[in-house]
Amino acid sequence: MALRFEILGRFNRARASRLTLPHFVCQTPLFMPVGTQGTIKGLTTSQLEDIGCQIILGNTYHLALRPTSELLDEVGGLHNFMNWPRAMLTDSGGFQMVSLLHLADITEKGVTFQSPVDGKPMLLTPEESIQIQNRIGADIIMALDDVIKTTVTGPRVEEAMYRTLRWIDRCIEAHKRPHDQNLFGIVQGGLDPRLRDICVQGLVERNLPGYAIGGLSGGEDKNSFWRVVAQCTAALPEDKPRYVMGVGYPLDIVVCSALGADMYDCVYPTRTARFGTALVPQGVLKLKNRDMADDTRPIDPTCSCMVCKNYTRAYIHCLVTKDAMGSQLLSYHNLYYMMQLSRNLHSSIVEERFPKFVCNFLHQMFPNGDVPEWVCNAMEVAGIDISSCCAPLSSYQE
Amino acid sequence: MKHFVVKKTWSNGVRVGALEVGNITATGGVVIETPALLISTRKGLPHFTPPDLLPSLPSPDSHFLQLSPLHFLEGLSPTTISKIGGLHKLIGLPDYAIAAVPRDSIHSIPESKSASKLGPTFETPCGRLLVKPKDYVQMISCMRPNIWATLADEVPAWVSDKRNRTSVDRTLRWLDDCLALNPAIGSIFGAIVGGSNLDERKRCAEEVAKRNVAGYWIGGFGLGEAIDERSSLLRAIVDVLPDEKPRMICGLELPEEILQGIAAGIDLFDSTYIYSLTLGGFALTFSLDKNGNQDNFQKNKMGSDSTKINLRATVYRKDMSPIIKNCTCHTCQNYTKAYINHLFNVHEMLAQTLLEIHNTHHYLMFFRVIREAIQEGRFENYRQTFIESRREHYDRGVVCEVEGTRWLDKIVQFVLKCIGFGVN
Numbered sequence: 023m024a025l026r027f028e029i030l031g032r033f034n035r036a037r038a039s040r041l042t043l044p045h046f047v048c049q050t051p052l053f054m055p056v057g058t059q060g061t062i063k064g065l066t067t068s069q070l071e072d073i074g075c076q077i078i079l080g081n082t083y084h085l086a087l088r089p090t091s092e093l094l095d096e097v098g099g100l101h102n103f104m105n106w107p108r109a110m111l112t113d114s115g116g117f118q119m120v121s122l123l124h125l126a127d128i129t130e131k132g133v134t135f136q137s138p139v140d141g142k143p144m145l146l147t148p149e150e151s152i153q154i155q156n157r158i159g160a161d162i163i164m165a166l167d168d169v170i171k172t173t174v175t176g177p178r179v180e181e182a183m184y185r186t187l188r189w190i191d192r193c194i195e196a197h198k199r200p201h202d203q204n205l206f207g208i209v210q211g212g213l214d215p216r217l218r219d220i221c222v223q224g225l226v227e228r229n230l231p232g233y234a235i236g237g238l239s240g241g242e243d244k245n246s247f248w249r250v251v252a253q254c255t256a257a258l259p260e261d262k263p264r265y266v267m268g269v270g271y272p273l274d275i276v277v278c279s280a281l282g283a284d285m286y287d288c289v290y291p292t293r294t295a296r297f298g299t300a301l302v303p304q305g306v307l308k309l310k311n312r313d314m315a316d317d318t319r320p321i322d323p324t325c326s327c328m329v330c331k332n333y334t335r336a337y338i339h340c341l342v343t344k345d346a347m348g349s350q351l352l353s354y355h356n357l358y359y360m361m362q363l364s365r366n367l368h369s370s371i372v373e374e375r376f377p378k379f380v381c382n383f384l385h386q387m388f389p390n391g392d393v394p395e396w397v398c399n400a401m402e403v404a405g406i407d408i409s410s411c412c413a414p415l416s417s418y419q420e
Numbered sequence: 421m422k423h424f425v426v427k428k429t430w431s432n433g434v435r436v437g438a439l440e441v442g443n444i445t446a447t448g449g450v451v452i453e454t455p456a457l458l459i460s461t462r463k464g465l466p467h468f469t470p471p472d473l474l475p476s477l478p479s480p481d482s483h484f485l486q487l488s489p490l491h492f493l494e495g496l497s498p499t500t501i502s503k504i505g506g507l508h509k510l511i512g513l514p515d516y517a518i519a520a521v522p523r524d525s526i527h528s529i530p531e532s533k534s535a536s537k538l539g540p541t542f543e544t545p546c547g548r549l550l551v552k553p554k555d556y557v558q559m560i561s562c563m564r565p566n567i568w569a570t571l572a573d574e575v576p577a578w579v580s581d582k583r584n585r586t587s588v589d590r591t592l593r594w595l596d597d598c599l600a601l602n603p604a605i606g607s608i609f610g611a612i613v614g615g616s617n618l619d620e621r622k623r624c625a626e627e628v629a630k631r632n633v634a635g636y637w638i639g640g641f642g643l644g645e646a647i648d649e650r651s652s653l654l655r656a657i658v659d660v661l662p663d664e665k666p667r668m669i670c671g672l673e674l675p676e677e678i679l680q681g682i683a684a685g686i687d688l689f690d691s692t693y694i695y696s697l698t699l700g701g702f703a704l705t706f707s708l709d710k711n712g713n714q715d716n717f718q719k720n721k722m723g724s725d726s727t728k729i730n731l732r733a734t735v736y737r738k739d740m741s742p743i744i745k746n747c748t749c750h751t752c753q754n755y756t757k758a759y760i761n762h763l764f765n766v767h768e769m770l771a772q773t774l775l776e777i778h779n780t781h782h783y784l785m786f787f788r789v790i791r792e793a794i795q796e797g798r799f800e801n802y803r804q805t806f807i808e809s810r811r812e813h814y815d816r817g818v819v820c821e822v823e824g825t826r827w828l829d830k831i832v833q834f835v836l837k838c839i840g841f842g843v844n
């Protein structure tokens with residue numbers, strides 16, 4: 023085990039912790055930006071540090087294609103290659119294959135797929151996934167799991183869950199650097215609480231450094247989503263980090279944190295920036311809209327990032343989706359927003375004002391009190407009273 | 421522009437000076453040593469270098485930006501810019517000097533065929549634009565640059581004498597129109613044209629020299645004229661201009677061309693060369709030796725001519741050394757050729773950012789070396805050594821160069837298409 027996980031504060035199920043990884047001491051809850059190909063959307067690593075990124079994510083599938091894991095191994099790992107001094111996480115590559123390649127097929131051996139380079143059939147086994155990730159050298163590596171869409175039902179869900187459990191042993195067996203890299207197992211089982219339970223128990227028996235909740239954010243309804251998260255976080259050990267994969271909407275992060283999750287990743291903040299959308303406390307701000315053309319306010323007057331301190335919405339409007347700089351500046355702000363959200367979650371839990379933070383967050387996003395029902399349900403389970411945010415408009419104008 | 425001092429002029433006309441530019445926010449301004457390179461921008465910011473990394477570039481050398489007011493016609497009205505407080509506020513760089521020039525050789529290219537007596541036309545990302553003096557001065561008044569060039573009817577070298585004469589007449593008329601509008605904004609640089617015709621160049625320069633302008637903007641170069649005839653054309657212009665006012669030029673790009681301009685007494689240059697290099701994946705690697713010597717420098721590798729290397733080349737796949745070992749730029753201090761090569765392979769924008777930082781740094785340092793040579797009276801030696809030792813490399817690298825240029829065209833198109841639409 024190459025990590026230390028210390029809980030610094032709690033509110034009911036929510037927790038704030040210090041997560042010490044080989045390359046960085048992180049504070050949770052935390053959001054991890056996705057740097058698919060060893061870079062995040064035009065930002066330099068010094069900018070990522072300025073923004074406050076603690077862990078960045080690399081995609082094993084993409085990195086194995088280019089520049090290849092052999093090259094990364096040769097040059098001392100991805101940290102060295104991209105000059106990133108802080109922590110890093112790589113996924114297993116399985117999800118990317120299943121979602122990007124039409125011809126991916128999963129058998130007991132591994133994931134078979136057609137090589138995008140020469141079209142030949144190839145096989146990614148759990149052993150190979152771990153070997154590649156050992157070469158890339160991230161602080162946290164992910165087990166290869168049998169990924170299915172959340173919309174899949176029937177015996178395939180059960181098969182995938184049991185296969186994921188069988189594969190975790192092959193991953194543990196193949197892991198050659200347990201003292202430098204932490205192997206996280208992934209809880210599968212679709213939306214079936216019974217299967218999720220079996221998977222959690224199976225993984226916990228293996229005493230892994232951390233656990234991820236997988237198979238979500240794939241189009242399932244929000245009530246199913248939070249219930250799976252709530253079930254898994256309740257069953258996972260207290261003293262290990264919990265990572266909800268593919269979650270990146272600020273609202274989802276706040277809900278999952280209230281339910282006891284610690285880590286998140288998503289391409290959303292940078293992808294949405296490319297299309298001209300900024301993340302703000304009120305939700306989103308579409309900078310492409312024509313009414314931004316003469317709006318002289320910053321993107322978010324309450325944000326203290328480099329972009330909001332210097333630029334108007336009007337200027338970003340004229341850059342966005344047309345010039346490289348527009349996407350760079352907006353990605354900068356959006357990542358800053360996510361990091362600020364992570365910091366606020368952490369400090370509000372440590373300083374014992376988490377419910378107030380949650381209410382304030384919801385109040386800004388839903389000023390009319392129309393907090394979605396699933397959020398209200400989840401908060402009830404999390405033991406956070408948000409009735410003041412859900413009240414009719416008239417009651418908070420005083 | 422507060423004032424311009426020529427610090428030293430040699431008998432051959434080569435000179436060093438200092439341009440002091442104050443600005444509207446009254447934070448003090450900046451003193452730029454000349455000959456100087458203006459940083460080419462898109463809507464006020466360098467194409468790929470984010471504003472928080474600008475301080476890593478040589479200072480104050482890098483604090484002089486050039487933009488075209490026409491860039492903003494794509495989505496931002498002059499009144500909004502005025503409401504924000506002018507260009508300096510808009511781009512968040514209150515201490516930088518800003519020169520506005522309608523032409524920029526990248527996104528605002530003079531299109532002489534459609535120009536009329538009303539104004540010049542430009543090919544821009546939002547189509548072909550005709551710009552009338554009144555509208556232009558209106559834009560300038562809202563944007564408040566420190567320096568601005570008047571409108572020019574720039575024509576390519578191959579037009580008829582008659583068309584060339586017309587271009588001089590129009591350019592002078594538009595200058596008078598701009599002056600008549602009497603905008604109390606910044607320092608006006610009068611535009612000088614005249615194509616490849618010595619007499620017309622001279623006539624235009626003489627006429628502009630009679631006007632009440634703060635400096636001169638020389639247009640119509642880099643539009644198909646022969647390199648050999650350029651020196652005499654420049655000489656003809658500079659001879660009739662007063663010594664105490666700065667001279668800015670557009671269209672001289674390569675190191676040899678910069679040296680040619682400086683030899684003729686030009687003070688300010690644009691940097692679109694850096695943009696083209698960067699898009700094509702080229703990193704400047706020529707020697708900044710104080711005597712101009714280009715020998716004993718990095719040996720040829722594929723896609724290079726010893727003055728620059730192409731980081732797309734597969735030889736750099738595992739090259740974990742910086743672009744230049746002792747370069748102090750942000751890129752060379754933090755990143756390797758292998759990483760930049762990878763970024764180009766996977767079409768990631770950071771490739772351009774890192775390359776633009778290095779190339780800008782390198783070219784600004786080139787100007788420093790040149791200024792030092794002028795100051796010490798070694799310019800002619802420097803120039804000759806530079807050109808001769810570089811020519812040897814050119815001869816050897818000529819095949820790569822041609823290949824590189826064709827490649828560059830394709831890449832430019834590709835990158836333009838990809839910006840903002842890459843893979844996440």
Ligand SMILES: [Zn+2]
Binds near residue numbers: 322326328330355
């Ligand atoms: Zn911001």
Ligand SMILES: [Zn+2]
Binds near residue numbers: 750
């Ligand atoms: Zn450098």
